Amino acid sequence: MKILVFVNHVPDTETKVKVSADGKSLDNAGVNFMLSPYDEYAVEEGLRLKEKFSGEVVAVSLGGDAHKEALRKALAMGCDKGVLLKDSSVRDSFAVARGLADYAQGFSPDVILCGKQSIDFDDAQIGGLVAEMLGMPSVSVVVKLEIQDGMLTAEREIEGGHEVVRATLPAVVTAQKGLNQPRYPSLKGIMDAKRKAIEEIVPSPVEPKIEIVGMKKPAPKAPGRIIGTDASAVGELVRLLHEEAKVI
Amino acid sequence: MKILAFAEQRDSRLKKTSYEVVRTAKMIGDQLSAECAALLVGDGVSAIAAELGEYGVSRVIVVEDARLGRYSTTAYAKIVADIMRQENADILFLPASALGKDLSPRVSVKLEAGLATDCVALRVDQGDIVATRPVYAGKGLVDVRVKSPIKIFSLRPNVFPAGSPSPQRCVAEKKNIALADGDFGSTVTEIKSSKGKKDVAEADIIVSGGRGLRGPENFAMIEELASALNGAVGASRAVVDAGWRPHSEQVGQTGKTVAPSLYIAVGISGAVQHLAGMSSSKIIVAINKDKDAPIFSVADYGIVGDAFEIIPALTKELRTFKEQ
């Protein structure tokens, strides 16, 4: 089975947002980066499919040299190969998807796995975009995946439950927490990852469809009130929720 | 100019977020002097079309097919794109729900349309829409413009006002989209609903518990408080990772982003990753025995004290309040 996993390199979850001088982007000074958390579930699922069906798992990331870090992590977990679609310009999701889809086209995967969303721009678009560009079905926010006889059965999270979806392969699946428990890279994995080559390809440029006109931080909340230190405060709390906040 | 508002339904019941989307489309439409219509897709859904009229549209396009009773990403995408083309529509609004988030990227490719997902505010500036959307789990906000001729915006549920319904004349217009078997590349075969349980993503009131509750058995107290408020139970990642609660309840950067009118955090410290998922809630109440817990920095009301004492008392107080 040929498996592609898309991985993104994003500011870690501790990041304090500071807007840079251009007023449109994150100031990267002092920011640590990580493999986007949902992509870890995608990598893990890819590795499990390989263990079951044999084949190869290739991790792909589109971005500047720094994205090699995300690829190294994927390699350390056990992916066979890393591919950097090298472009350090800022792309919108459509343009990222186009680069990834172009690569996927040549690779002819049976399954493409990616995260349900990157935790930088929280777009939650890539899976669906790439699938449509390639004319494949897609299932998003998946917490359970089974593959048999050229068909996949997946459970995806929806409001108030799960949908069981059947789709034909090849297909794109976007991973949600709960899909699996990602493995920690072994020491050997980490050492091997250093030796595995990362192929670099320059993707074709794509016109953006989205223009960022500004970035700001949300207005800080007005300081709240401590209304008590024990159960005797509940009467006052209920009164405030009803009369002042008007939420009950 | 023409705007279409995609209205989501399940089992022929419109979702609340559909009213929000329709109302917003109408409001933006008025500012742009654009024509506005709703699009309803499903099986036997024409009966509910008129309901959309009550939120401001005078025309509802209905696409019905026995195979559309359950969602199919590929078939729905084809229908929405085909109708957009037939209508010569310029703008599509849809909810950033599980379905909307799944559907919108595919329509975006079919129409070569830029897509702004999960918008929390929209404004019209020089005849163009500027959308505000959260980034970095709500720690930042970006304003974006869509530059392609056709533009798609998905709207975060619970954020845009639906307004109150008012009866008005509304025509439902059935349209036929020919669907081949090949259009159903994926199909929903079953829906497993968590019966009777409210989902944090849709709830108007959420009571979340964290590690301060000491064990899964103590969530009974959280469930009771939630039920007294007719709300949903949420959880911090610490308790989800410990296996006390299902991950579908996790609120935060790697869980769900929620914006209910009332969020009560019990025994949750308020780590940045948790705050990221809930700090845009309208009213936040924190109950924590540590007065320095960061959760208090976003709380409107706080009680510094022992949850084991406060929660049962609060539940009781609320029950008495509701009876009056």
Ligand SMILES: Cc1cc2nc3c(=O)[nH]c(=O)nc-3n(C[C@H](O)[C@H](O)[C@H](O)COP(=O)(O)OP(=O)(O)OC[C@H]3O[C@@H](n4cnc5c(N)ncnc54)[C@H](O)[C@@H]3O)c2cc1C
């Ligand atoms: C990549 C990444 C992603 C993450 N994503 C998320 C996410 O999506 N959501 C999330 O929630 N976290 C997330 N986290 C984890 C986050 O950093 C915190 O570890 C977690 O939120 C802590 O959960 P907690 O508040 O329940 O536990 P703790 O931080 O242990 O807090 C427990 C609180 O309970 C209080 N307490 C104890 N006893 C009582 C009592 N009797 N009465 C009242 N209060 C009491 C304590 O004072 C304390 O403040 C993420 C972390 C990482 C690294």
Ligand SMILES: Nc1ncnc2c1ncn2[C@@H]1O[C@H](COP(=O)(O)O)[C@@H](O)[C@H]1O
């Ligand atoms: N630049 C990128 N390179 C590789 N994969 C990406 C990139 N951006 C996003 N992805 C993948 O697409 C998923 C969804 O991202 P997004 O649509 O940006 O929220 C991520 O979890 C990744 O798996």
